[in-house]
Amino acid sequence: MTIAISLSPEIEALLREKADRQGQDISVVAAQMLTLILESETPDSQEDIQAIQQGLDDFDCGRFCSFDEFAESQRRKYNLPAN
Numbered sequence: 001m002t003i004a005i006s007l008s009p010e011i012e013a014l015l016r017e018k019a020d021r022q023g024q025d026i027s028v029v030a031a032q033m034l035t036l037i038l039e040s041e042t043p044d045s046q047e048d049i050q051a052i053q054q055g056l057d058d059f060d061c062g063r064f065c066s067f068d069e070f071a072e073s074q075r076r077k078y079n080l081p082a083n
């Protein structure tokens with residue numbers, strides 16, 4: 001598949017420098033970088049977004065505790081000193 005994108009001169013220069021350092025064609029380096037970014041974002045980012053939304057929903061429904069209550073529960077749970 002061929003996709004044409006427009007890059008600023010600065011970004012193109014950075015990409016060319018990276019390709020030259022690696023001794024690879026610029027299109028190969030661009031494809032590798034895009035693949036890495038897309039693969040690293042998809043599953044984890046969606047899970048993170050869902051967890052954040054769940055926390056916001058819980059807060060809106062009144063399901064929350066103070067930081068002191070949370071800290072105390074974590075100290076009990078993990079047998080941590082009180083300071």
